[in-house]
Amino acid sequence: MKTNLFNLKWGVLGIVVSLMSCVSDDLAEVGDNVDLTGPTPFYNLADISTSEFDCNDVELSANYEINFQAGSNLAVNGTQYQWSVEPAEGITLIHKDLPILKQLIEAELATVVALEEEIAKIEFRIPCEDDLDRVEVLEAEVAALEAQLALAEAAVSDETRQNVKNLEDQIAALPPATLQDRELIISFPGPGDYNVGLVVTDNLGKSETTERTVTVNQAVPTIAVPEIAEPSFEDNSLFDGTGDGRDSWRAPNNDDWSPFGAGTTVIQINSTSIEGRLPDGFQAAKFPSDGARVAYQEIDVTPGAEYVLTYFSEFDDSSFGDITVSILNPDTANYTESLLDENIVASRTDSNVGRVSDVFKQHAITFEAGENESVIIYVTNTGVESRLDSFAISVKQ
Structure with missing residues (x-):
């Protein structure tokens, strides 16, 4: 009986060893499956277009810009990207970091920029005003703001000026944007439909393509917020500092x-x-x-x-x-x-x-x-x- 049990034990052990040898990486054509999964490309976009109109809603300028960011289902080293735009005539490529660096410069000069923007807003309104009394008040406001602006510019510290110069140097050193960048800004020549494609290639050389139609909309004037005079019925709250609230x-x-x-x-x-x-x-x-x-x-x-x-x-x-x-x-x-x-x-x-x-x-x-x-x-x-x-x-x- 003991001899039979001994033989059964070693028989089972032999079967286990035999099965393990069947999955050994040392055997030819046997082992882990090769990963055949290719990339699944996609991209996100954000419209960052800007435009300017006069008080008669006539377009003065328009920058039709869209920020594109590529992605895929794989987080693998060596992934490559290739954008295509059709029609491509007139498009301009902008480095993704350029708007960020410009915003950082504005943040360094926040007081100066705020005064410049306020002056620009008022100067925009002046040609639209028919009321000469209101024009006189607006021109006086501009003069007062320009005096504040001069003081603010003079008060900019040497440290701030150096920070601004460093940021400007970074802008000058930015490499040209290319259609191989994962993220870039494309400036379009005007409104219309554009076919924007993206090819993603992984580090094994597998490639996939995605393409869709991107519509660039015509710039339209910003709807002005109406003015309610004496909205809280306060004395002296009219544009010229007068009024009894009623x-x-x-x-x-x-x-x-x-x-x-x-x-x-x-x-x-x-x-x-x-x-x-x-x-x-x-x-x-x-x-x-x-x-x-x-x-x-x-x-x-x-x-x-x-x-x-x-x-x-x-x-x-x-x-x-x-x-x-x-x-x-x-x-x-x-x-x-x-x-x-x-x-x-x-x-x-x-x-x-x-x-x-x-x-x-x-x-x-x-x-x-x-x-x-x-x-x-x-x-x-x-x-x-x-x-x-x-x-x-x-x-x-």
Whole structure:
């Protein structure tokens, strides 16, 4: 019996050794499988185009630039990249680090750059202004900013100047961008469709290609943010440093715009000396409980654009009352017409139900300009004394 067990043990051991020898790397044609997986290329892109238009929306310049970054499923050494662009006429290749180095220079000269940008913004507006008084104010602002700019430039330290020079030297030393770079910026000659291909080759010599159509869109003017004058009803907040907080909100005609057909319609003002009690500043618009006062202001808008108007309201809570903020077509001529659906672009009514006296709450109205080049902000109230503050408007993206 012992002899049989001994023979069985060695028999099993022999089978195991035999099986192990079958997977030995020392045997010809036997061993690990060769990795036949090739690269799967892809690329990401980011549009970094810039453009400039004058106040009549005439294009002054446009740089149609897109940042391309290649990738693949393999993280192997020696991977090579080859870009192709069709049509290729007129394209320019830009080193990926150039915008970064330029931003670092701007960061070193942050105060100087901020003043230069503010001056440029105002100088852009001046030719667009028809109001000579406003032009005079803008020119005075430019002169004051230029004086600040001269001081800021003189205050730049030697260390900062050296840092800027070092960055400029890095820009000068950048190698030319090539179609073999993993990441590069391509400047296109103009809008249109371009076929951008990418070939990725791994360190074993295997290659794969991906290609897609990249659409470069025509530059369009930035939609201007409308200006609301005296938005928080503060004294001296007009462009020239004047105003009593109400001047920009007066209806063109008391009789036409009064809810009662006659009488004074100009809003009243509530003020406080305690900072932070109001959403903004120290004054708010007051609408007495009789509903006789209205707010009216026409603002410029861009046809086809969509906007968000925000503001804050507050109510006396002694009895029921509400306040309505409407966006009206510019040809609306009086209070009666302001109630007609065809003249109301958008409207919002808020009541004092559930509200707490002396606590302001923010609201928003979204509206489309349609074919209008201007709209009217019009406010009425009923029931109880109501207040509004801190109007603001933004372009909805």
